[in-house]
Structure formats: structure tokens, C-alpha cells
Amino acid sequence: MAIALDKFVHALGIMKKMKQFSVITSWAEIVGEQIARVTEAERIENGILFVKTATAPWRNELTMRRLEIMEKVNAAAGSKVVKEIRFR
16 A cells, blocks of 8 residues: 555655655654754755744854754755755
8 A cells, every 4th residue: 555655656756745745744853852852944945945033143053963863854855855954
């Protein structure tokens, strides 16, 4: 059943969108409770993940940890769905 569903999703060409949606909905599990409390993953456009942050100090901290977070996001998605992260 799962294989048939994967083939169907792939045939429709929506696998990438589903992976992007999964990143947004699983944000807290991907980054952990501490970061999830002060951020909100908003959307992915052209491989750029836009994340709203609670404060400027958190935005600076997360910008410095951007590559580490991007690795976690792409690992959770199972492919490179995010090329860049912008904290705002």
C-alpha cells in the first residue's frame, strides 16, 4: 500500500511539495522544544525556508546555527528541500 501511494504521489509530481509541507508541520520535532518555542516555520519558497523568530537575539543565534538547522531539516525530509534559511 505504501509503495503504491509513493508511486502515485511521485506520478502527480507533488512529492517535493509534500516534503516541504512536512518540514513546516514537523518544525518542532526537527529543531527541538527550545527553538520551537521562539520560532515559527512559515513557508518554503524556491528552496528558502522562512522562519519567524520571537526576538532579535534569537534571530542572530539561529542565523549563526543556520547550517546545522538546515542539515536537520533536510535529513528529516529525506532530501535537500531547503537550500537556505532566512530568520525574520
